[in-house]
Amino acid sequence: MPYRIDPARDRIYIDEFRHDVIGHHSPGLQRVLNALRRSQDGRQLVILNTLPFRRWVLAWLPANRADDIVIEPQHQFDSREDAEWYVFCRRWEAATGEKVDNQ
Amino acid sequence: MFTILGYTSEISVAPGESMTCHVSAENDQRYQARVVRIVNGDCNPLGPGFRVVHVPTAIDGWYNGRRQRTDAGSYMVARNIAGMRQAVAFVANVWPTLPGWRLPQVVAHLATADGSVTLGIDAGALVLTVNGAGGSQSVALPASVLLEREWLRVVATVDPAAQVLMLEAVPLRIFPLLRAPFRRSEALTVPFVPDEGGDFYLSARPLTDGTVGHHFNGKIEAPTLLTDSGMGDMATARPVPQRLLSHIMAAWDFSREMTGTTAIDVGPRRQHAVLVNLPARAMTGSNWSGQSHDWRQAPLEYGAIHFHHDDLYDAGWDAAFTLTLPADMPSGAYAVHVHAGDNTEDATNEDYIPFFVRPPRHRGATSAKLLFLAPTNAYLAYANDSQVLVDRGAEIGMGRLLVLQHADVYLHRHPELCASLYDKHADGSGVCYSSRLRPVLNMRPRYHSWLGSHGSALYQYNADTHILAWLEHEGITFDVATDEDLHRDGLGLLDGYRAVMTGTHPEYHSTAMYDAMQAYLDRGGRLMYMGGNGWYWRVAFHADLPGVIEVRRAESGTRTWESAPGESYHSFNDEMGGLWRRIGRAPNQIAGIGFVAQGFDLSSYYRRRPDSENPRAAFVFAGVRDEIIGDFGLVGGGAAGVELDAYNKLLGSPPHALVLASSENHTPLTMLTPEEFLVTPAMIGGDESDKVHADMVFFETSNGGAVFSTGSIAWAGSLSWNGYDNNIRRITGNVLHRFLDAAPFAAPGAGA
Numbered sequence: 001m002p003y004r005i006d007p008a009r010d011r012i013y014i015d016e017f018r019h020d021v022i023g024h025h026s027p028g029l030q031r032v033l034n035a036l037r038r039s040q041d042g043r044q045l046v047i048l049n050t051l052p053f054r055r056w057v058l059a060w061l062p063a064n065r066a067d068d069i070v071i072e073p074q075h076q077f078d079s080r081e082d083a084e085w086y087v088f089c090r091r092w093e094a095a096t097g098e099k100v101d102n103q
Numbered sequence: 104m105f106t107i108l109g110y111t112s113e114i115s116v117a118p119g120e121s122m123t124c125h126v127s128a129e130n131d132q133r134y135q136a137r138v139v140r141i142v143n144g145d146c147n148p149l150g151p152g153f154r155v156v157h158v159p160t161a162i163d164g165w166y167n168g169r170r171q172r173t174d175a176g177s178y179m180v181a182r183n184i185a186g187m188r189q190a191v192a193f194v195a196n197v198w199p200t201l202p203g204w205r206l207p208q209v210v211a212h213l214a215t216a217d218g219s220v221t222l223g224i225d226a227g228a229l230v231l232t233v234n235g236a237g238g239s240q241s242v243a244l245p246a247s248v249l250l251e252r253e254w255l256r257v258v259a260t261v262d263p264a265a266q267v268l269m270l271e272a273v274p275l276r277i278f279p280l281l282r283a284p285f286r287r288s289e290a291l292t293v294p295f296v297p298d299e300g301g302d303f304y305l306s307a308r309p310l311t312d313g314t315v316g317h318h319f320n321g322k323i324e325a326p327t328l329l330t331d332s333g334m335g336d337m338a339t340a341r342p343v344p345q346r347l348l349s350h351i352m353a354a355w356d357f358s359r360e361m362t363g364t365t366a367i368d369v370g371p372r373r374q375h376a377v378l379v380n381l382p383a384r385a386m387t388g389s390n391w392s393g394q395s396h397d398w399r400q401a402p403l404e405y406g407a408i409h410f411h412h413d414d415l416y417d418a419g420w421d422a423a424f425t426l427t428l429p430a431d432m433p434s435g436a437y438a439v440h441v442h443a444g445d446n447t448e449d450a451t452n453e454d455y456i457p458f459f460v461r462p463p464r465h466r467g468a469t470s471a472k473l474l475f476l477a478p479t480n481a482y483l484a485y486a487n488d489s490q491v492l493v494d495r496g497a498e499i500g501m502g503r504l505l506v507l508q509h510a511d512v513y514l515h516r517h518p519e520l521c522a523s524l525y526d527k528h529a530d531g532s533g534v535c536y537s538s539r540l541r542p543v544l545n546m547r548p549r550y551h552s553w554l555g556s557h558g559s560a561l562y563q564y565n566a567d568t569h570i571l572a573w574l575e576h577e578g579i580t581f582d583v584a585t586d587e588d589l590h591r592d593g594l595g596l597l598d599g600y601r602a603v604m605t606g607t608h609p610e611y612h613s614t615a616m617y618d619a620m621q622a623y624l625d626r627g628g629r630l631m632y633m634g635g636n637g638w639y640w641r642v643a644f645h646a647d648l649p650g651v652i653e654v655r656r657a658e659s660g661t662r663t664w665e666s667a668p669g670e671s672y673h674s675f676n677d678e679m680g681g682l683w684r685r686i687g688r689a690p691n692q693i694a695g696i697g698f699v700a701q702g703f704d705l706s707s708y709y710r711r712r713p714d715s716e717n718p719r720a721a722f723v724f725a726g727v728r729d730e731i732i733g734d735f736g737l738v739g740g741g742a743a744g745v746e747l748d749a750y751n752k753l754l755g756s757p758p759h760a761l762v763l764a765s766s767e768n769h770t771p772l773t774m775l776t777p778e779e780f781l782v783t784p785a786m787i788g789g790d791e792s793d794k795v796h797a798d799m800v801f802f803e804t805s806n807g808g809a810v811f812s813t814g815s816i817a818w819a820g821s822l823s824w825n826g827y828d829n830n831i832r833r834i835t836g837n838v839l840h841r842f843l844d845a846a847p848f849a850a851p852g853a854g855a
Binding site: 021022023024025027030033034037038039042044045046047048049050051052053055056059061065068069080083084087 | 146147148448449491492493495497498499502503504505506507508509512515516518529549551557704705768770771772790
């Protein structure tokens with residue numbers, strides 16, 4: 001059975017992720033990330049690089065390849081790290097119903 | 104999003120030779136074309152910067168562009184079918200893989216002067232339709248008859264004389280799910296004349312727009328055209344029963360001439376057919392017993408072909424222009440640059456279509472001592488890799504958000520460009536052929552891959568430009584040749600070079616290539632293995648079709664699909680496919696190390712080992728006093744990463760090889776490859792398993808040769824760090840300069 005995030009117990013990993021969004025994560029954070037990154041509906045949240053090494057925009061890959069990619073133009077980022085943090089917060093809220101402080 | 108793209112007829116050309124360039128301008132716009140030499144394809148501002156050099160040629164100039172279309176999907180076609188009498192019956196064994204697909208599929212289609220007969224699948228039901236001068240008439244069997252991946256013998260009959268339209272299906276395995284009726288017959292009311300000279304299509308039909316469409320997905324075995332259906336129950340037997348011969352118009356036997364693209368008619372009229380877009384051959388038939396896994400040993404059990412709507416060999420675009428290389432063009436990596444405007448956030452308006460200029464074909468025509476062997480088989484294996492578009496576990500494996508480029512969006516919207524040897528067809532079967540005669544959007548300078556680790560995010564072709572840029576920086580004269588060249592020319596290509604340098608991921612080798620490299624080393628050649636996960640999969644080239652390779656994902660390995668039971672032998676050459684390790688020739692025998700782990704988030708560093716103090720290796724570390732090697736880089740932040748190789752004597756690593764340094768401290772998501780364990784261990788990540796590491800090795804070979812192996816794809820990403828002033832660059836340079844020196848390496852212990 002997939003791990004279900006417990007916000008009371010797992011909140012301690014938020015800071016760890018904030019300080020190091022890509023890389024050597026503790027087993028506890030890795031478990032949280034695996035849960036957050038699991039596709040629930042067949043779609044996939046991605047970032048589209050619109051200017052090399054300068055700009056990325058959030059987008060959804062569809063569940064069905066025949067459907068088009070949906071871009072969220074209001075969510076643009078100047079770095080991949082910023083995009084990782086934004087997506088983490090968004091997924092955390094979707095999974096737990098709680099906002100991440102100091103977004 | 105991606106407004107211009109193309110491909111070339113060749114990947115490797117010699118000076119003075121020609122190739123055609125095929126360009127699609129998506130908005131019919133005008134564009135400029137020129138040739139550029141590739142120096143560095145990485146756009147990362149932390150590196151030396153993207154750099155190409157214009158090489159004036161006769162193609163320089165403006166062109167009128169137009170959009171070109173790709174007609175994907177495999178099928179068989181037999182022209183001018185003869186032998187028609189009063190009736191026609193089609194019989195075959197059919198194994199549908201997408202019976203419930205949203206689009207109609209055609210199993211068989213016979214065109215006549217006034218109409219056609221089509222056997223298809225529509226909304227999961229088998230349907231036989233006759234189109235005649237007076238209209239059309241159909242008879243259908245219920246969807247419950249057609250089960251996914253279950254064999255069914257189908258008999259379809261149109262008999263104007265008897266006024267019969269009949270469709271019958273005989274399941275070759277019986278399940279409670281199957282519901283009768285399995286036979287439907289109606290009085291034929293549409294006037295239909297079964298005249299001679301029509302074309303017969305299997306697995307598709309021609310459409311009015313000039314394309315061939317409505318492809319069937321699945322296997323078909325023993326397709327047979329009869330003059331009546333009275334003996335339909337035995338029509339799929341091969342060899343054809345003698346008493347059936349007089350009733351046969353055509354009886355194709357797909358177990359014949361397996362390596363070719365001709366479907367052999369074993370009937371009396373020999374109406375051989377053409378197989379288009381490489382449907383999968385050497386596929387098990389309905390009668391596969393499991394006694395043999397080699398189609399040549401039991402050909403009658405391999406009478407099936409697997410057709411897919413997403414097969415493609417040659418996009419077949421019209422040539423935009425022909426490029427003839429100057430006779431004195433230096434060997435190197437080049438591209439045809441087509442440019443239709445500045446790039447914007449919304450659109451990439453240029454394409455770099457890569458090709459390589461190999462040294463002249465006559466021996467002794469080059470003065471270069473170094474050959475860079477571009478791993479074009481690996482480029483082809485990953486060509487248009489679409490996993491990022493469909494694999495919903497990819498982000499977890501990468502440990503970071505998936506990053507798309509404009510090229511990936513284009514590929515999503517144009518699945519007709521088809522996929523890589525890492526992808527599955529839409530029906531779930533593995534893609535076992537990959538061709539370069541189509542735009543390969545991830546084999547490009549400027550392309551940053553979702554697979555490349557954090558940082559420059561380079562993988563394959565573009566990662567290899569880090570090596571090219573470094574060689575340019577060092578002022579080294581070198582030639583470039585491709586895997587295709589090595590397969591074709593063998594040892595003759597390598598002979599004469601002091602050293603051969605690989606790319607970052609030379610993963611796919613044919614037997615001829617493997618043999619040639621081994622022979623080169625045995626004769627005193629020097630090999631610099633600049634990457635990781637090399638000599639991993641065996642591939643086959645086609646004897647007649649240029650630009651296509653085959654892989655079978657047999658037995659084991661890090662693989663995104665596996666060959667079905669009985670389908671581990673290449674159709675192109677009847678060799679057992681799969682890992683070289685499983686064929687008894689692990690990469691350790693060539694490079695001293697072999698693949699152990701991969702991870703795509705961050706890279707790590709090497710720590711020197713006692714062997715690095717061995718006098719035999721003194722030249723490697725000249726001027727390098729650091730214990731930690733490569734704790735920096737553009738690919739994942741370190742020189743050890745992405746895919747890692749390690750020393751293993753049990754797999755053939757030479758006993759005298761020096762393990763100079765080993766990487767450590769890899770991330771949890773850098774994990775062991777499955778062939779490294781049997782029972783799944785609890786600790787397979789780099790934070791817990793000490794098997795997850797790269798070994799940097801050096802060893803001498805016979806006749807004064809030597810091998811230096813880095814064991815890491817990320818290595819090349821560290822060369823340019825700090826303005827090329829770092830220990831990775833120094834070690835690599837030390838090795839290269841010694842390898843280019845004619846002085847032979849002494850075997851260990853010799854003269855001691």
